[in-house]
Ligand SMILES: NC(=O)N[C@@H](O)C(=O)O
């Protein structure tokens with residue numbers, strides 16, 4: 001048995017309680033490099049607590065919809081940003097915290113060129129590409145301590 005969860009286009013305001021949508025939206029904050037480059041400056045709330053920032057590369061198998069969501073996780077000690085290395089959409093699943101457990105998840109699909117940053121402690125599905133090559137830069141906390149808490153749903157969701 002599963003529960004259905006509809007994926008919708010990601011909305012910056014709806015996502016704000018969970019994280020940041022990182023994109024070249026509107027005019028750049030600065031024009032740099034002799035006018036050849038626009039800078040959309042400081043677009044995510046990064047938080048690494050007592051650790052440090054790390055950049056890792058993830059190559060994840062693309063998934064297809066409907067996607068079976070069995071687990072969400074959270075990183076209590078730091079934020080985590082998913083930055084696709086190709087201009088393709090990916091699936092982002094987050095959930096509110098309800099008394100230390102995830103509430104009803106929300107599923108979003110990004111636009112090509114968008115990246116996301118999950119705020120510290122946000123319940124989320126693991127990195128979920130929808131298209132090859134599934135290559136992402138991930139900016140998250142490097143440091144001591146247990147920075148991973150998982151929650152396995154008794155009844156999985158079918159994300160479509
Ligand atoms: N485990 C790991 O490094 N990645 C997860 O945190 C994830 O959200 O994909």
Ligand code: NI
Nearest residue numbers: 073075080126
């Ligand atoms: Ni994670």
